[in-house]
Structures are given as C-alpha cells and as structure tokens.
Amino acid sequence: MRLRGVRKSRNVEDRRKMSGGKGAGLGGVGLLVVLAVGYFAGIDVTPLLEGQGGIGQQSTASRELTEAEQREGEFAAGVLSTTEQVWGQVFPQIADKAYQPPVMVLYSGVTSSPCGNASGATGPFYCPGDEKFYLDTAFFTTMRQKLGAGGDFAAAYVIAHEVAHHVQNELGILPKVNQRRQAVGQTEANALTVRLELQADCLSGVWARAVSSTLERGDLQEALNAAKQIGDDTLQRNAGRVPQPHTFTHGTSEQRQRWFSVGYKSGDANSCDTFSAARL
Numbered sequence: 098m099r100l101r102g103v104r105k106s107r108n109v110e111d112r113r114k115m116s117g118g119k120g121a122g123l124g125g126v127g128l129l130v131v132l133a134v135g136y137f138a139g140i141d142v143t144p145l146l147e148g149q150g151g152i153g154q155q156s157t158a159s160r161e162l163t164e165a166e167q168r169e170g171e172f173a174a175g176v177l178s179t180t181e182q183v184w185g186q187v188f189p190q191i192a193d194k195a196y197q198p199p200v201m202v203l204y205s206g207v208t209s210s211p212c213g214n215a216s217g218a219t220g221p222f223y224c225p226g227d228e229k230f231y232l233d234t235a236f237f238t239t240m241r242q243k244l245g246a247g248g249d250f251a252a253a254y255v256i257a258h259e260v261a262h263h264v265q266n267e268l269g270i271l272p273k274v275n276q277r278r279q280a281v282g283q284t285e286a287n288a289l290t291v292r293l294e295l296q297a298d299c300l301s302g303v304w305a306r307a308v309s310s311t312l313e314r315g316d317l318q319e320a321l322n323a324a325k326q327i328g329d330d331t332l333q334r335n336a337g338r339v340p341q342p343h344t345f346t347h348g349t350s351e352q353r354q355r356w357f358s359v360g361y362k363s364g365d366a367n368s369c370d371t372f373s374a375a376r377l
C-alpha cells in the first residue's frame with residue numbers, strides 16, 4: 098500500500114511507551130477479562146492465539162519505541178487516515194449523518210479499556226464503550242510469523258476491519274446485535290456474531306476498493322490471504338482441533354474472503370447486508 102503523501106491520522110492514542118504500566122496484577126483475572134471483551138463481540142482471533150506473551154513481560158518504566166514500532170505506528174496512523182477519508186465520504190450516504198471517526202489505541206503488552214483489560218494475546222478489538230479500537234502493533238508480527246498472514250495490506254485490512262466495527266456501532270447495528278446476543282442461547286449468539294464479523298469484512302472490502310489507487314501488486318492477495326488465515330475453521334484446524342461450526346464467531350475462511358470480495362467488487366456498503374443474506 099502506498100501511503101507516501103497520505104497524512105497521518107490524529108486520532109491515535111499511543112500508549113506503547115507506557116509499557117502497560119496499569120497492567121500490574123493482571124495475572125489470574127486475564128482470562129476473565131478476555132471473556133468480558135469477547136462478550137461485546139468485535140474481538141478478533143483471540144481464543145486460539147495462546148501464549149503470545151504480553152503479560153509478564155511488562156515493566157512500568159517508560160521506554161523508547163524501536164524503529165520497527167515507530168514504522169508500524171506511522172503505518173497504522175496512515176491507514177487510519179485513509180479510513181477517515183473513505184468513511185467521511187461514504188457514511189453520510191448510508192446514515193444521513195456525519196462520520197465521527199474512532200480513536201486507535203496503540204499499546205504494547207497490556208492496557209485497559211472499558212471493555213476490560215487487553216493483553217497481547219487478546220488480539221485487536223473494538224470497544225463500543227469508548228469508541229476506540231485497541232491494537233498491539235506486535236500483532237502484525239504474530240500475523241506474519243504465526244498466522245501466515247504477512248504483508249502490509251494484510252495489516253491494513255485488520256485496521257480497516259476494526260474501523261468497520263466502529264462504523265457498525267455508529268450505524269446502530271453493533272448495539273442491536275449485542276442486545277440480541279444477550280437474549281438468545283450461545284449457538285444463536287455465535288451465529289449473530291458471525292454475521293456481524295462478515296459484515297465488517299465486507300465493509301473492509303468497500304474501504305479497500307475506495308483506496309484501490311494506493312494498492313501495489315500483491316496487496317489485494319495479502320488481504321484475501323489474511324481473511325483466509327483468520328477464518329474460524331482454519332484457526333481451529335491449525336490449533337489441532339476439528340472445526341466446530343456452532344462455535345464459530347467470525348465465519349469460515351471461505352466466507353471471510355467472499356464477503357471481503359463482495360465489498361471490494363461492489364464498492365457499495367449497501368451490498369454488505371449479511372443480516373438479510375439467505376446464505377452466508
């Protein structure tokens with residue numbers, strides 16, 4: 098993705114120098130906290146990424162960012178800026194109001210949010226409580242090294258996906274789905290989450306189409322590959338399990354790729370109505 102000349106978003110809260118100072122004493126409540134975040138939906142690829150560290154590697158002292166971290170932060174701020182341009186234009190057409198962009202919180206290791214504490218193992222997630230999304234930039238390395246989802250546009254897709262959850266929140270879809278999830282059984286709640294997640298993938302495709310002039314050779318493939326590698330069936334299989342469809346919360350690899358493509362090919366957010374789709 099060519100981001101030269103793209104301004105950096107100012108909606109960035111960079112907590113990485115704090116090294117997760119608030120995280121002291123996380124320990125045993127970590128799992129509980131992760132569940133609390135998951136409860137809100139919009140948490141991505143968490144449960145199968147165990148042992149990513151984070152907790153226990155923390156110091157409370159302030160530190161300097163590495164060059165790689167600085168680059169990752171600048172890249173993320175550039176991508177975020179493109180989402181602000183795209184949704185700033187598209188959102189008023191579908192919602193009849195102006196787009197209020199989310200804040201991107203960059204953290205390293207652990208941090209806290211109104212949706213619970215986050216650790217590196219949490220994976221990126223959006224918290225409707227403060228309308229921020231949380232990203233440990235080390236996740237990009239995890240994607241490359243552990244998930245087989247390398248490439249700058251794979252990372253950009255992850256950011257666009259989290260922003261898409263914010264778009265869903267602004268549209269009133271996310272609160273409605275979260276409310277409904279509480280009223281139904283686990284299997285049905287999971288099925289609703291899948292529709293929410295596939296819609297976020299489709300909206301990411303709409304964004305990708307809108308920034309297609311910045312794409313370099315192989316970029317689109319990087320996003321599609323990432324969508325494939327973080328499909329529930331693939332994650333479960335790679336964790337040595339037999340895929341259990343009733344536990345899926347994000348959709349299969351095939352579904353995630355296809356809904357991203359639906360958004361990309363149409364360039365139209367109205368094509369992303371996964372909730373009315375007869376077939377996902």
Ligand SMILES: [Zn+2]
Pocket residue numbers: 139140141258262294297
């Ligand atoms: Zn998601």
